[in-house]
Amino acid sequence: MDNTKKIELTPEGRQRLIDELAFREGEKHDEIVERIKEARGFGDLSENSEYDAAKEEEARNASRINEIRQILSMATVVEAGSSRDLTVSIGTTVELKDEKGKTSSFTIVGTTETNSLEHKISNESPVGSALVGHKKGDEVEVAAPSGKTRTYVIVSISR
Numbered sequence: 001m002d003n004t005k006k007i008e009l010t011p012e013g014r015q016r017l018i019d020e021l022a023f024r025e026g027e028k029h030d031e032i033v034e035r036i037k038e039a040r041g042f043g044d045l046s047e048n049s050e051y052d053a054a055k056e057e058e059a060r061n062a063s064r065i066n067e068i069r070q071i072l073s074m075a076t077v078v079e080a081g082s083s084r085d086l087t088v089s090i091g092t093t094v095e096l097k098d099e100k101g102k103t104s105s106f107t108i109v110g111t112t113e114t115n116s117l118e119h120k121i122s123n124e125s126p127v128g129s130a131l132v133g134h135k136k137g138d139e140v141e142v143a144a145p146s147g148k149t150r151t152y153v154i155v156s157i158s159r
Contacts, residue, residue, distance in 0.1 A: 007075040008110040008123065010091045014077050017112075021068045024061055032058045071112055078110075086157040088131040090123050093159070096131075096140075096152040103155060108132065 009017070032054060039051035078090040088094050093107045104119075108131065111122045121128045130142040131154070138154050 007071055007112060008078050008090050009071075009075045009113065010109055011077055013110060013113040014072070014075065017068050017072055021065060021072070024065050024068070028061055032061060075110070075112075086135070086159070088134050088154070088157055091159060092157050094131055094157055095155040097155050098150060098152055 035054040036051065036058065039048055039054050042048055042050060045051050086092060088108060090108050090110055093105060095103055095105045097103050106119050106121045106127065108123050108128050109115075109120045111124055114120055114122045114125070123129060123132055126144055127142050130140050131152075134140055134154055136154050136157050140152050140154065141149050142152060143149050
């Protein structure tokens, strides 16, 4: 992970990471230790696939714990502001209308919280970065990675 890159999280995103960290350090860790103990009981460790799989899972879990700790130590939590004169920022939900009149809605989140299935887009994505700082009624041009440009009008902004 690039240490110079600023990581921003919504309060909800930070809490999800804290919850995942607690799970991985507690319940998940205990489960893996138990699997290793059981696998040791099967005898010869050189040909013990259960032991190898458990040790691999232990390493993956430790790696994710370190990743979460690093994110939490570097992240800035972006709190919700007042709804008056709202501009698009992390934590806001933006409703857009395209040139054809079709509307779509996105929540702007930090890069670690991106989830296209939940319509959560990163503040660093082409659409997210083009919208940040704009207000309701603004017309925003978004350049797609393909080079094509689309124009959207911000219909509403909410937290």
